[in-house]
Structures are given as C-alpha cells and as structure tokens.
Amino acid sequence: MTRQVAIAEGLLSWASGEARLIGSRCETCGVVVFPSQRGCPACTGEETEVIELGTRGTLWTFTTQGFLPKWPYAGPGTDEAFEPYAVGYVELPGQVRVEARLVEVEVDDLHIGMDMELCVVPFITDDGGDEVVVPAFRPSGASVDGASA
C-alpha cells in the first residue's frame, strides 16, 4: 500500500485521532495564528503556545485558480492539462481564518457563509513513490471517502 506523508511537518496533527491543523496562540493577548510561530503580530508578545485548531468553520471568502501557477507551485497539472482548483479562507469560530484548498464542491455551489470542515486529501506522488497529502476544507456533510483534490 502507498505510504501517505504530509506536505510539511508541523502543519497537521493526528494526536487526537482525527487530522487537525496546528496553529499557535499568544500567551499574552490570546490571538491565534496559522501556521504556528513564535512571537505575536498583534501585541508584539514573545511567548506563544502551539495548539490544534478547530476542524469546522464557515467560508469567509473564496476564489478559483484557473491557470497553472508558476514555480514554486508543485501540484498536479501542465499548461495543456490543468484542472482549476478552489481556494478560500475558512473562519474557525473563536480562533482564526485559515487559507486552504476547497475540495469536494463545484465552484457554482461555493458561497460565502457555507459550513466547511477540515479534511486531508492526496496532492501529488513524490519521487519516492509516497502519496503527499495536504489539508483542505470541504462542505461539512460531504462524503467521507471522497478524495477529489
């Protein structure tokens, strides 16, 4: 069976049994950022705590990518055969708005305010034959087995 690897370390956690995005919270003012970082851009505080973010939220805004991005894009597609993908910000209540791929939804069905949930989807196969997976959001309630990145 193909091994699955996350696109980067420190981005996703499976510690709770389900995939969660990893962010950080300022110990001084409580502002949450993603991905995790030291230092707070809101209050200039130094100490931050690594946290797992919520998995459900609402779509704050979105767009589509209708042409093949240049380097450093490493995803599927060529100039001749490129499948547009959707991108948006999902608002995780009480935490932060995160930018993410949007999957398992037709562009015409995307609308601001819709309920979304985190999922992990295949992205590319790397040189070693491993399947690289990335975080994404899909309309909540969408099929669990689908992996139509």
Added chain:
Amino acid sequence: MNVAIVGIGIHPFGRHEGVSSLDMGGYAVRQALRDAGIPWQDLQFAFGGSLGAHLPGNDPATADTLVSRLGLTGLPFVNVHNGCATAGSALSLAASTIESGAFDVGLAVGFDKHPRGHFSSDPEILGLPPWYGEMGFLVTTQFFAMKINRYMHDYGISSSTLAKVAAKAYRNGSMNPNAWRRKPFSEEEILSSRMLNYPLTQYMFCSPDEGAAAVVLCRADRAREFTERPVYLRAATIRTRRFGSFEVFSPWLPLTRTDSPTVDASRAAYEAAGLGPDDIDVAQIQDSEAGAEVMHMAENGLCADGEQEALIQAGETEIGGRLPINTDGGLIANGEPIGASGMRQVYETVLQLRGDAGERQVPGRPRVGFTQVYGAPGVGSCTILTT
C-alpha cells in the same frame, strides 16, 4: 510640502524586445530633463526604483547604474526597492530630501522589465513556509479575487460594474500613445473572457510588463526657473499593513479586520495637503484588476463603501464624469512594471493638471490630482498634486 514637479518623462509601457530596463529608464530620464530644461549635471541627487533584481527571471539592473549612461557626475543616487510601492517610495524620498533642505533639485525615476505571466515569488524571501508556495497559494491574483469576492458580498457590487471598470481602462488606454493595451473591449467581451480567478476574468486583470517613468523635482520657490506650469507635490505618503488588514500572501487572517494601508496612506496624504477627497478633480489609483479600482475608490475616501455601484454604472468615473479615474488606462491598459507604475500615475496627473492630456484631457481645468499604488507585502502609497 514645498516641492514642485518641473519635468516629466516616460518610456511607453508594454513589451519591448531587445530594449533593456536601463534603456527605458535612461529614455524616461532624458525626456524629463528636456521637459524641465535642465542638464543632467545640474541634478543634485536621485532616487531610483526597480524591483527586477529581487524577482526571479527579471532584468536585474539596479537604478543607480543609469549613471554610466547619463553621466558620472558624482551625484548621490539611492536605489529603492519597496514592493509595489517602489515608485511611490522613490518619489516620497526625493520630496523629503528637498523638504529637508539638503538639496534643491533632484530626480525620481522608476523602471522594470518583467517576464511574461503572473508575478512569481520565492516564499522564503517573503518569510513564508515552502508548502504555501507548493500548494499554489503564492499567486497575487488569488488575493485580489478573494478580496473583491468578499467586498461584492458585503457591499452589493455587481460583475457588470467590474466589467465597466475594465472597459473604461481599455477605452482610456486607446487614447494613450504610451499605453500597452490600446484596443477597446466591450463589457460582454470582458465578462466572457476566461475566468482566471473567480469572479475575475482575464480582461479584468492587468499583467506585468515593461516600462519606465521619471520626474524632476525642485524646491517650490525655484519652480519657475524651469517651467511656467509647475505642478506642486502637496503630499507623498507611504504606509504598511497593520494587524488585521487583509493582505496578499496571508496563510491566515485574524477574526477582526482593520483598515488597509491604503486607507492610512490616503488619510495621511489628505492631512498633509490640507485637502479632502471632495477636492480631488482627477485620480489615478491601483487597478491591479477591476475590483481593486472599485475597492480603492472607497479606501482612498473618494466614496463610501458600496457607492461605487451607482457611481460607476452612471459613468461618473469616466473622463467626462464627476470624478475621472485612471484617465490613462490605469494598470489594466498600461500593465505593471512595478518600479515605474506609481511614477506613471504622477506623469499622467501632471499632464492632466497642465492641460496637456490631449484626447483624454479631463474637461474643466482640473486643479487637484490624486495617485495611489498598493501591493505586496501590504504597502500603500499616495500623492496629492495641485496646480
């Protein structure tokens, strides 16, 4: 601010095979010098803006190397690279230098020669994790599309209004011999062109290209030594993003939203000039795409959020309207050589205030002009100019 613009020059924007960025920069400078009637050796200082050295695949010449073709006079020449506000920064620094009393007469020049296609960036130069670029988020056009999509949702702006903004740009560009895109497009053609980033279609976007522009500045009380029609620089401001503003290349946004750096820069400009948005007769504002022009109208105080729909549908931002915007075709018709873009806006404003804009001259003798550029990494820059 006691600074006047007494000479302007521009190299046409577009694609110029075999012409280097220094060729274009030198051309614009010599034109500005001729316009001011001043020889190169009389300039006391220069600021030059170009981003090429910092972008992959660009003509990398830095502005100060212009001296090897303009003349090695020993003048202090400072390179400026400050994201999309590069030209605005060069101008602002030149104005501050005169304000400080250090020098009386100097130059601000900007140029760039970008390769075809969208701007690409190295995530690590921007302090972003590699996955952000690999996953396909490092595309500026996505940001503009997501910002206008939310804005349309919040303030009821229609796709028809976006198409009208782009159609105006091409129409105005068709009257500008220095513009790149000089063929008018109908609103239908614009709306039915390829969807690049929903809700923005191909013809709603500007593209990176090539060009240069330059201005000669002097202490206001010396302006009439050089010209009978000086244009006075009343403000030249730069502001960067504050916590909570929605900016390009943001893996996350906070739950609360703050005014953009454009709002801050324009307020500072009005305050410095002692003028308000109601005084503006003609404006050149950042239209990286049609939605940016719509949003920047409000961010620059030229209308309230949501008023753009009625204003644009009524043609008020056309050359004959109440508030003509992007009379030279803006970025959509001129493209965006970053180092030169803000300087082009000043060039057009000076033409308009002199009454020299020909076919695209704003009627009724405009007296106050406004310019604004915005871009990565969250920087806005504004000027106010008067007769």
